[in-house]
Amino acid sequence: MGLDISYTVFTKPWPKKSLSELGKFVKGLGFDGVELPVRPGFQVEPDNVSNGLSEAAKILGDEGVRIGTVAGPTDEATIAACGNAGIPIIRICQKVDPKAGYMAEEARIQKEYDALVPLLEKHNVAVGVQNHTGFQVNNAMGIRHLIEKYDPKHICAVLDQAHCGLNGEPPEYSIDIVWAHLRVFNLKSAYWLRTNGPDAEVAEWKQYWTSGPHGLAYWPRSVSELKKRNYSGDICLTAEYSDHDRVDELIAQDIAYAKSLFDAA
Numbered sequence: 159m160g161l162d163i164s165y166t167v168f169t170k171p172w173p174k175k176s177l178s179e180l181g182k183f184v185k186g187l188g189f190d191g192v193e194l195p196v197r198p199g200f201q202v203e204p205d206n207v208s209n210g211l212s213e214a215a216k217i218l219g220d221e222g223v224r225i226g227t228v229a230g231p232t233d234e235a236t237i238a239a240c241g242n243a244g245i246p247i248i249r250i251c252q253k254v255d256p257k258a259g260y261m262a263e264e265a266r267i268q269k270e271y272d273a274l275v276p277l278l279e280k281h282n283v284a285v286g287v288q289n290h291t292g293f294q295v296n297n298a299m300g301i302r303h304l305i306e307k308y309d310p311k312h313i314c315a316v317l318d319q320a321h322c323g324l325n326g327e328p329p330e331y332s333i334d335i336v337w338a339h340l341r342v343f344n345l346k347s348a349y350w351l352r353t354n355g356p357d358a359e360v361a362e363w364k365q366y367w368t369s370g371p372h373g374l375a376y377w378p379r380s381v382s383e384l385k386k387r388n389y390s391g392d393i394c395l396t397a398e399y400s401d402h403d404r405v406d407e408l409i410a411q412d413i414a415y416a417k418s419l420f421d422a423a
Contacts, residue, residue, distance in 0.1 A: 181221025196230030241281030298332035323374030347373025
């Protein structure tokens with residue numbers, strides 16, 4: 159018996175495609191669905207979210223593509239629009255102000271979540287918190303400590319093993335840490351690239367986003383752990399690459415690679 163998973167792709171790299179073109183494109187790549195940005199300059203903008211999401215769900219649905227998640231705000235209009243369109247999760251990253259202090263910021267964020275829960279319950283929508291390097295909730299334990307008191311039907315985990323990998327967090331640990339709340343697993347990969355020479359007094363680094371086999375996300379180990387646990391939910395490939403000219407080529411390679419890992423005995 160195979161896993162109950164769906165392959166989605168974050169459509170951020172293709173803001174200029176019409177919804178119909180976008181649906182045909184991602185379906186042709188082999189995806190079942192999308193994570194759709196609700197942002198200015200994209201196919202659905204925040205000012206038109208109520209009508210825009212319903213229209214997007216219909217147009218993409220006609221191409222055989224579902225909207226698994228949106229990347230957008232968590233205001234009442236967006237939550238209601240997601241509920242009306244049958245979109246289960248709004249995916250967010252959570253910034254943390256270092257001047258305020260991590261624990262104080264966590265308490266502030268939880269108060270915001272407390273206020274959102276009745277709306278999320280009313281519209282049958284969840285907020286999915288994704289980890290992200292930098293001054294954000296940036297690892298699996300950070301997600302868990304932030305959301306563990308909530309029902310995952312309201313506040314859930316979107317685990318991004320690429321950001322875990324940049325922080326040195328093994329997939330065997332990260333998946334276990336958030337397992338009770340895990341509803342989306344992101345597949346992308348990156349490594350730290352030194353940006354100055356060996357003679358520099360202090361080394362400087364940047365994140366370099368690469369294809370699945372070549373970074374610190376350890377896709378084979380991540381997939382092995384998910385398969386061992388009979389993971390059910392979306393596998394979202396985020397199509398994030400530092401080589402912007404090769405995005406279409408690399409995402410085609412990565413969806414094929416991901417499927418080969420999940421299909422392997």
